[in-house]
Amino acid sequence: MNGQMMQQPLLISSLIVHAERHHGDQEVVSRRVEGDIHRTTYRELAARSRQLAKALAALGVGMGDRVATLAWNGYRHMELYYAVSGSGAVLHTLNPRLHPDQVVYIADHAEDQVLCFDLTFLPLVEAVAARLTTVKHFVAMTDRAHMPATSKIPNLLCFDDIVAAQDDHFAWPSFDENTASSLCYTSGTTGNPKGVLYSHRSTVLHTFAIAMPDALNCSARDSILPVVPMFHVNAWGLPYAACMVGAKMVFPGPGLDGKSLFELFEAEGVTVSAGVPTVWQGLLGYMEANNARFSTMRRTVIGGSACPPAMMRAFQDKYDVQVIHAWGMTEMSPVGTAAILKGKHLAMDHEAQFAVQATQGRAVYGVDMKIVDAAGQALPWDGQTSGELLVRGPWILQDYYRSEGGSPLVDGWFPTGDVATIDADGYMHITDRSKDVIKSGGEWIGSIDLENIAMAHPAVAMAACIAAFHPKWDERPLLVVMKKPGAEVTREELLAFFDGKIAKWWTPDDVVFVDAIPLGATGKMQKNKLREAFKSHQLPT
């Protein structure tokens, strides 16, 4: 026997419809590639999204067709989010930080039909256009006045022109909520990038989950600035959540330096932001140098890689901005956990609360987790035992797009590739990536805790801890350090800095200083390159 409530599919278009009807005059503010600040509202953005949907249909885009973007965070990108998915087509957000060859591989693998791009990426698009065999239309995301006078791209279309050529009389189609909505490739460190194909259902459910009080806590009183790019797992879902709750949306465009971000935060009354640790270093550096204070900022979500405790303390203790340490993956839409206190923690002292916040957090409803040993047996949630982390839930990947390798699931669970502990309260703490873990005499040493300690040293700008060959223990930790400009610290001083902060046998065996640590396209340290660079490093014995 079925219930007798209305059957309405969970569709992405319902988010912009809700924002238009119930929050029509709420602002969407963007720093544009063209250099100025642009202001619009959900009412206008919804109308332009409908015009854009008609324009795409006129270009031949149908249900299931892929429309690619190479774009910063901005209102035109948000219009594409709704126009493409709302029409039943698939929004494919390409990462412009990838090598051009990878962009070509991914666009070809996805069989993108249309490519929309910000003017910043015109040189990249010109360089690869001839190799994009499936792309039939190229659209520059700008107005007529800013269109390039000449371009190597034949028949280059102007975004604002194709929008203006349509009226907004368009009703969003209804279809099965399991229909594909958006596509995002993971840039793994090995093998070809793999596509993660989200559905309308998974996206709407994920949007509910991240807007909840114990996740990103989004409301119609917030002004949300996603620093995390819209080409990186849909800016962690914030362009959807903002519509669901009627929040003001502020887009930084290409202005991701500390000064540009800080000025936009202040000018637009930003209350919530989100990004990876590396972007916040620039902002904190600017604020420190200029003795600046936030007027309206209340919390920031930090994820993508573990937030160094020193950064968390700077935000919370110095600037009174709550850090929401969160964890997820492209394969998880992306949010899985958030480190939000429970009622039982409220009476604890500052340091005890900080220890909870420094974990990757507890699962949002909808996500379940487990840690397992090498035989796949579930391990206890004692905060001590570490094992491979697996997850499942309605916004977690079942299989990759075009599924060349077969489903990655293990008994219905997705293996994250992370090694973690989980405590009795469900707080998960990632100790390492399974490929980065240091296997010392049969025991595992997590590299992340070692890096966090090193990063807390005032002379250290960035630190990576990698496994180096050891004749007796097989592997031992080697600390790779990039010093802050002008700062000095010796190998011995750094090693002594670990005293009392960690088990003695976890202390790195050696330190090497480098000018730069290689970062991937999403800002994460590329430890595989470091391992390659130091594969012949001789540890002291």
Add this chain to the structure above:
Amino acid sequence: MNGQMMQQPLLISSLIVHAERHHGDQEVVSRRVEGDIHRTTYRELAARSRQLAKALAALGVGMGDRVATLAWNGYRHMELYYAVSGSGAVLHTLNPRLHPDQVVYIADHAEDQVLCFDLTFLPLVEAVAARLTTVKHFVAMTDRAHMPATSKIPNLLCFDDIVAAQDDHFAWPSFDENTASSLCYTSGTTGNPKGVLYSHRSTVLHTFAIAMPDALNCSARDSILPVVPMFHVNAWGLPYAACMVGAKMVFPGPGLDGKSLFELFEAEGVTVSAGVPTVWQGLLGYMEANNARFSTMRRTVIGGSACPPAMMRAFQDKYDVQVIHAWGMTEMSPVGTAAILKGKHLAMDHEAQFAVQATQGRAVYGVDMKIVDAAGQALPWDGQTSGELLVRGPWILQDYYRSEGGSPLVDGWFPTGDVATIDADGYMHITDRSKDVIKSGGEWIGSIDLENIAMAHPAVAMAACIAAFHPKWDERPLLVVMKKPGAEVTREELLAFFDGKIAKWWTPDDVVFVDAIPLGATGKMQKNKLREAFKSHQLPT
């Protein structure tokens, strides 16, 4: 093309599984019918729910079978919420305040197989048991020590005994999320009660919606005490939301007087409550008489009928408790709107904010509304034009159970029977029930605003405004007033009290004083009875 995320049905069992795994030691505290305070945790409650599921299966309860309850808010009732729905059976919460004949009609109509009841309702159950033709098993929700020594009910089972007879090795079954989960009858003022049959999908989506920051804003730092009964639209969804977010749950049992409630609020650190206006009068009366203050209460949800502004001011201005004025219906699971401020309101003065909070609020995401004229044409959202209110969304009724009358929908929208305005920001204000509206010379006068003004008079305990026959205008407002004990006020003083508060022609034509205003089973004023009582009332002309 479909997305490639995991296919997991949205099931009610997932809520208790989440609470058990991620908030296992969170407390569930109940004032028992037996007289004491009982304490348990989600871990224990989840285990007992599984035992109970096995016990019900042993009684022959299968997928789709209806299991009825006649019970206060308490942990055993919550165990039934999860055991019954989680098994794929249908939880049917009977309203013990109904007339026994109605209880019999409803239980028979629902074809209930099992009836579980609190000891309070033993006399009621004994009185009707012989007439409950479909009920095969009667279960007293108590332990062995409190079982009645003798009972007119043959083979009366003991709840704690049947639970204890099973172990907790039970895996919640997986099934289609559209499966019926729970059944609640509306006690309309005319015709037979009608059943609203919720599904697992509608329940889980509604749970997300009510837990959001701009709805009931529930988190793992909250201690939630639902005063609204679990037999009244599932206590507005709070027993589900508490599990979703890991909040502490506090159940008042039969102790709904001001003193019992206040003491439980204080003892259990309650932060959030919810109930209809009539229950709050007792609490506020007790607090005033005892000069009491809340220590931990932060907000209360008031719905079911419009909250008198004077009550809202008492909570907010005197006791610093935010009132969330909310609106919904049994047919809406029930929440449709909540009067939460937007960012644009934060800079307004106190009275301007109060005016926003005094509306029924704006739609939560998932619910859409419109107001229409007599011809069904949509009316503008200008805060002035009133019309019949219609709603739609995935937790709104498609058709009543066993659908005798055919679907009530109009072009896919559910007609609420309310008359309302909606302003440009989406805030809806109910001016009347369509059957209560006073049609004076072709114009509509909303009775609720008139009642709210009368209720603000210090001598008035309760006031109803009804249509009375008028030879010239067809209908004119007649104010029916119940005075506070010992208070005095004249007809003339009351009518003068309306001066300057409302359009002159809306002022009631007459006042009658009564000893009591009849209330229905859910605490709402029964205006149909008043109209009947005063149908021959002669208005002054």
